[in-house]
Amino acid sequence: MGKILEINGPLVKLQLPETVIGEQVRVGRIGLVGEVIGRDGDTALAQLYEDTSGLKPGEVADGLGWPLSVELGPGLLNAIFDGVQRPLNAVREKSGDRMARGVSVPSLPRDRLWHFIPDPQRHSASHVDGGDTLGTVQETESIVHRILTPPLVHGELLDLAPEGDYTVEEVLGRVKLPDGRIEKLHMFHRWPVRIPRPFRKRDHAVKPLITGQRILDTFYPLLKGGKAAIPGPFGAGKTMLQQQIARWCNAEIVIYVGCGERGNELTDVLEFMPELKDPHTGRPLMERTLLVANTSNMPVVAREASIYVGITLAEYFRDQGYDVVMVADSTSRWAEALREVAGRLGQMPVEEGYPAYLGSRLAAFYERAGRVETLNGGHGSVTLIGAVSPPGGDFSEPVTSHTKEIIQTFWALSKELADARHYPSVDWLESFSGYVPSAAKWWAENIDPGWEAARAQALDLLAASEELQRIVNLVGVEALSSEQRWTLEAAGLIKEGLLQQSATDEVDSFSSPEKQFALLSALLEIFRHGMRLVKLGAPARRLIQMPLMAQARRWKSQHKSEDLATLKAKIARIPAEFEQIALDYEPAAPAA
């Protein structure tokens, strides 16, 4: 038992001998929880997850004996947790609409019964290893929760409960460890959030994550098990884009971490998700979703923890063999929480007040993404998408620049595009993806062998139009040759007919890979036909005025992904439209 010596914001100096760094502590009469971050002789420094006002020097403090851990078991999906995995709905029932301090509620519901079906391979007196599947629980209609042996437990399985209904706390079985001790198994186990969960080995990421967003999937793909960043100034549509990814991506589990962001955005997710259907399974999206919410007005230390809580939950589902996407909005707020605590500790600031270890912490965090062979020989992946909120939209600031070195896919959002309400405002010149070769294999095998070439051609067109636009801004469009004008027009067609995508339009919100490729190749076909005519001498102005040009810009919102037949019929008519005009310019065919 120790006591409080000094209170300074969220940092509390304690007299607490024999504590270890990382240990959870309970402090003061109201029982605020925090973790030890430093020790000096008999005194320890702890950061508390809750507001410290009202604490007094001399009040009690006690070590809890374990580091910050999460509970892993059935009851996670469909839930909303705070930054230290307190279930917000249960907290609300207990303490009302506001977050009262010192409330202690178990993360997983203790009274709920789950129907457990033991794995047929497990029987008494057999050997179990860490990460082995003991059995399954149908957690939601679309997700089977595999009950795993805790990673560090292995030995002889003495007994395992038969099929039946159990709470998470009931003993499901017992394992005799190599040292002779008996370990009880439950439906859930704890894992410390700051330690990555073990796996057998890393695999290559091979499949693209399909988000249904054309500029992402077609131009800057991300793989399942990859890491991506979305930097953007405020108002560029970061949150919208992340919500779109969380809604439509073809992962099996989505973990959305609201780290220091707006409360209403999480409410939006909470209200919206249950109404939406997963385009891949047809089930409500909420069944595969889990939210971790530490809004900007909640205590800053728990904000720092929330990212680790999220990634540990993601790894747990990965270990069950699922493809998991974790969206972290925003890693900048996490870095700022780091900075705030570092500042109070008096650590030497390096860039913009951030501590020197910012880069290594960020890198270590992103390294927890990946596709792996799990301990039980299965395969699962964690895809990590981190939003970055650079101050003033300046991408050279520390968090953005460090992140850029770590990630493989960079979806840079542009204020200029957002101001013109071109959404998603992903800048096609600033963004990049290191996964294009791997994604190309998948597209070639599953959609069309011409994908890589078409993508490259479209990007060339966009780059060329950027050059031309500069000329136009100086001397006007009349100074361009017909070929150049047509290039500019075709790039505009790609921007408006393909890259721009409305999140609020029912049809346009999600594009299947088939639809994405159909649109891309159709627009390129228009470009090629037009270019042929221009070379024959047709003025670009005449082509630009073709009704087809306005119609093609609307195709994206007129044809559903499930119903591409009518779109393909329209595309098939493209050559005929140009043939009409070609008659005027082609050298007359010799009379038959």
Added chain:
Amino acid sequence: MKNIEFRTAVSAQGGLLVMGGVAGVSAGSRVSLKDHVGNLRNGLVIRSSDDAVLVEVFEGTDDFDLERTWVRFLDEPFKLPVSRDILGRVFNGAGLPRDGRPPIISGDRRDVNGEPLNPAARAYPREFIQTGISAIDGMNSLTRGQKLPIFSGGGLPHNRVAAQIVRQAKLLGDASSEFVVVFAAFGTSHADARFFQESFEESGVINKVVMFLNLADEPVIERLLTPRAALTAAEYLAYDLDYHVLVVMTDMTAYAEALREVAVLRGDVPARKGYPGYLYSDLAEIYERAGRIKNRSGSITLIPVLSMPSDDITHPIPDLTGYITEGQIVLGRELFNQGVYPPVTVLPSLSRLMKDGVGKNFTREDHPHVASQLFASYAKALEVRGLAAIIGAEELSDSDRRYLEFAQGFERRFIGQDEDEDRSVYETLNLAWDLLSMLPAESLIRVSEEELAKYHKGSA
């Protein structure tokens, strides 16, 4: 403890006072100080150990005589007494009356820091507020429970715009949906404060207004308390008395500067431009108190006004604000100099909640598309205008010239309106179609073909 007077001040500098030899003082506790002439001052414990207690004194510690300063630790956080009687009253930044009337006596005293709202208890704001200003209603609409700041600059008419919103705000099709107003001014001039007071009096809402004033020549540290006291009053009105509360705060820049001043005194590590690293969290504590709660009928809509230092939107104060609030209304000097009122620069303006509060079932089915089309067409028109400045308007193509006319009409007729002109959202939308009809129908691809047929004046 709260009845013991300590006279153990060790040092005083700026607004900070160090007390020695006081054991067991609670963090965040309110402090009452009596100086050598017997005047009472208020303070707050910001750091506490048995050896030394650091106190932030709101009225400052200038002219302190350390040996003759008596300090009491009240052992509770700053609290604001609330009752129905606060309507129509004027308080200072710490919640004491400044209108010469007696203080509020109430058994109900609320911690001004509030407690963070459980995200699971929030209800998503969806009800469209008609402000009668086209640039807002048409393109960046306000929703009940939203926090939507006005980004302005020195000399721009942000106060007039804020006052006009307060006068005209109403829910669509619900005449009884009146707002009560909580007005907080910190660091503003007496003239600005009087402007608001007179505006409230003229429009007859003064009995539904609670004012918290900390003016430019009053104690700086008290500014840290002013928005919190105002929001505590707003929360009481909204969630206890079921009012819809419109909170106007001005000027957030003065608040952030006060925060910086105190942070420097405390020796906090500065992040950008000398502002402390926790400026974001601190602003969020204020802004996030806007909103709605499930199963409660009241709401808090927050309109903070902030002047961007040197009109720079990337300055930490507007920048961090923009990351927290649900959009921003940006006022621009260029439009203002051309005599356009309200000088709303629409392209960098944004309302994040607009998508869920307009359109079918809310305003009119074409509203979201019209807004998007106006943004796209005006952005294009500005490009053309830039071009015309270089090559001359004569060299422009026919279609470009139409864009030039569109830009002119849009700025004069759509954005520009009178200070007492209260346009309904339907008038705003019809006006938008009048302007869009200046452009060829085939270039308007953000609106649907049906809408073009129905509203575009040039369509057959």
